[in-house]
Amino acid sequence: MSKVLVIGAGGVGSVAVHKMAMAPEVFSHITLASRRRSSCDAVAASVKGRTGVTIDTAQIDADDIAATTTLIAAVKPRLVVNLALPYQDLAIMEACLAAGVNYLDTANYEPRDEARFSYGWQWAYQDRFAEAGLMALLGCGFDPGVTSVFTGHVRKHLLDRIDTLDILDCNGGDNGLPFATNFNPEINIREVTAPSRHWEAGAWVEGPALARRQRFDFEAVGPRDMYLMYHEELESLARFYPEIKRIRFWMTFGESYLRHLEVLGNVGLTRIDPVMFEGREIVPLQFLKALLPDPSTLGAATRGKTNIGVIATGEKDGRGRTVYVLNICDHEAAYAETGSQAVSYTTGVPAMIGAALMLTGQWTGAGVFNIEQLDPDPFMAMLNRHGLPWQARELAAPLAF
Numbered sequence: 001m002s003k004v005l006v007i008g009a010g011g012v013g014s015v016a017v018h019k020m021a022m023a024p025e026v027f028s029h030i031t032l033a034s035r036r037r038s039s040c041d042a043v044a045a046s047v048k049g050r051t052g053v054t055i056d057t058a059q060i061d062a063d064d065i066a067a068t069t070t071l072i073a074a075v076k077p078r079l080v081v082n083l084a085l086p087y088q089d090l091a092i093m094e095a096c097l098a099a100g101v102n103y104l105d106t107a108n109y110e111p112r113d114e115a116r117f118s119y120g121w122q123w124a125y126q127d128r129f130a131e132a133g134l135m136a137l138l139g140c141g142f143d144p145g146v147t148s149v150f151t152g153h154v155r156k157h158l159l160d161r162i163d164t165l166d167i168l169d170c171n172g173g174d175n176g177l178p179f180a181t182n183f184n185p186e187i188n189i190r191e192v193t194a195p196s197r198h199w200e201a202g203a204w205v206e207g208p209a210l211a212r213r214q215r216f217d218f219e220a221v222g223p224r225d226m227y228l229m230y231h232e233e234l235e236s237l238a239r240f241y242p243e244i245k246r247i248r249f250w251m252t253f254g255e256s257y258l259r260h261l262e263v264l265g266n267v268g269l270t271r272i273d274p275v276m277f278e279g280r281e282i283v284p285l286q287f288l289k290a291l292l293p294d295p296s297t298l299g300a301a302t303r304g305k306t307n308i309g310v311i312a313t314g315e316k317d318g319r320g321r322t323v324y325v326l327n328i329c330d331h332e333a334a335y336a337e338t339g340s341q342a343v344s345y346t347t348g349v350p351a352m353i354g355a356a357l358m359l360t361g362q363w364t365g366a367g368v369f370n371i372e373q374l375d376p377d378p379f380m381a382m383l384n385r386h387g388l389p390w391q392a393r394e395l396a397a398p399l400a401f
């Protein structure tokens with residue numbers, strides 16, 4: 001019996017649970033818990049309607065370690081899949097240790113009062129998970145997640161040595177709204193307004209946020225402007241692939257999105273420090289989140305595709321080579337299958353796959369692992385079978401920028 005407890009019933013949690021319900025041979029019993037029970041019940045009704053599978057639901061404040069430990073002890077899962085917010089990572093890891101259960105997430109820990117996400121806090125749990133004989137798998141979404149597995153696939157099958165790696169994330173979707181983020185607005189805006197950072201010659205190179213732009217022609221989307229950014233997987237890829245001399249992450253943004261973001265920043269609405277308003281403290285970015293559309297409601301209106309992949313240069317059999325591994329995902333197809341758009345889909349499916357590989361014993365270990373430390377082959381095979389087919393091809397030349 002492979003019981004799983006999923007925490008977080010947002011867009012990503014909903015997709016993961018739908019996809020788990022479609023694989024009953026692995027996930028024999030699913031419980032979905034979130035801050036609001038109503039979020040879980042809505043997902044449960046959709047899962048029942050689409051797959052016929054009944055899942056259990058529960059209310060939990062995952063910031064509360066004792067309550068989460070009690071919930072885990074009551075559900076008795078073999079794995080806790082954390083699809084709440086990055087703020088909850090450490091509390092849920094603590095609860096997993098207390099209850100003696102394996103752990104998986106898709107986003108690294110970030111303190112609420114500082115926009116500084118890093119694996120450092122979670123890597124510090126290495127000895128405690130190892131001593132308990134438990135496995136914690138970090139960053140099992142798309143990016144981080146699939147992009148790291150693509151890199152592992154490149155290193156295992158396509159290149160003997162990787163010299164440079166560029167991760168290209170394009171959301172070519174259009175939801176018809178002037179400004180909306182496609183995942184949690186607070187997390188999204190904290191990420192894109194942070195200074196850019198990339199890895200080069202053994203050191204981090206920092207620059208202002210969204211200052212370096214490059215045009216790239218994305219298959220199935222078309223030419224788009226993409227911007228150099230810091231992103232979570234850069235930290236773990238630089239650590240686990242010390243041979244790579246330069247690692248960069250690029251993400252596309254439309255003009256309207258950037259114009260809105262600039263104005264919101266200029267008027268102070270993206271600030272994450274509390275300000276006094278009518279006698280009480282509010283955090284402007286949290287207030288802004290309350291005004292913006294809930295990403296989970298955008299699915300029905302979103303058209304177009306995402307195209308996310310990695311371009312690596314290096315050497316194969318003594319010869320210089322550039323390869324591109326990518327996935328294209330269609331917003332409408334994702335919505336038709338799970339009721340969520342492609343950004344949630346491309347994160348929820350990998351979370352389900354990572355969970356399946358842990359539960360079936362294909363990925364095992366004691367300690368804290370990033371996804372690129374594990375064998376990419378079974379994961380790559382499952383991507384093709386579960387809705388995120390990938391392609392790999394050789395490019396005639398390295399990127400010219």
Ligand code: NDP
Nearest residue numbers: 008009010011012034035036039062084107141142143183
């Ligand atoms: P949402 O905001 O849509 O959903 C978050 C969910 O977590 C909500 O259901 C919310 O509760 C629940 N939650 C928040 N706080 C708590 C708490 N204290 N206790 C219990 N539940 C809580 O976010 P997404 O679904 O878009 O994203 C989920 C995660 O996936 C985030 O960590 C995000 O950073 C990550 N992500 C990773 C990506 C990747 O490629 N690696 C890409 C996109 C997202 P409630 O039930 O009240 O609504």
